[in-house]
Amino acid sequence: MRYLFNIRKNNMITQQNLEKFKNKLEEEKRGLISEIERLKKIADFGDDIDSLDEEADETEEYGNQLAVAQDLKNRLADIDSALLKINPPSGKGEYGICEKCKKGISLELLEVDPESRLCKNCKRLSINSKAAGK
Ligand SMILES: [Zn+2]
Numbered sequence: 393m394r395y396l397f398n399i400r401k402n403n404m405i406t407q408q409n410l411e412k413f414k415n416k417l418e419e420e421k422r423g424l425i426s427e428i429e430r431l432k433k434i435a436d437f438g439d440d441i442d443s444l445d446e447e448a449d450e451t452e453e454y455g456n457q458l459a460v461a462q463d464l465k466n467r468l469a470d471i472d473s474a475l476l477k478i479n480p481p482s483g484k485g486e487y488g489i490c491e492k493c494k495k496g497i498s499l500e501l502l503e504v505d506p507e508s509r510l511c512k513n514c515k516r517l518s519i520n521s522k523a524a525g526k
Contacts, residue, residue: 405499420467434457470507471507
């Protein structure tokens with residue numbers, strides 16, 4: 393078994409793992425893109441409605457869709473960034489390394505969340521600070 397890069401002795405991402413994460417990410421990406429396209433179509437349709445009463449409803453609905461679409465776009469950006477790290481030559485073995493503390497992200501976390509930019513620890517910290525900021 394050839395190891396692509398050795399993050400830590402107990403956290404090696406093998407070529408096989410990498411291939412699996414890449415497939416997972418690409419599959420997720422396709423799903424997100426079709427979901428965004430679908431939302432776009434609904435939003436376009438909303439613009440054609442002239443009635444004021446209906447427009448009020450539409451606006452609220454439209455706002456929700458925008459929020460959902462934004463969320464999907466954020467996830468898409470995370471996935472693209474992860475794929476960029478995997479794909480050579482741009483990926484300099486950065487995949488699976490936390491963007492904050494530069495430590496290896498555990499395989500366990502990558503299994504659940506292959507587009508994760510942060511390790512478990514930093515992720516928890518960032519969620520906590522976000523919650524505190526509200
Ligand atoms: Zn970290």
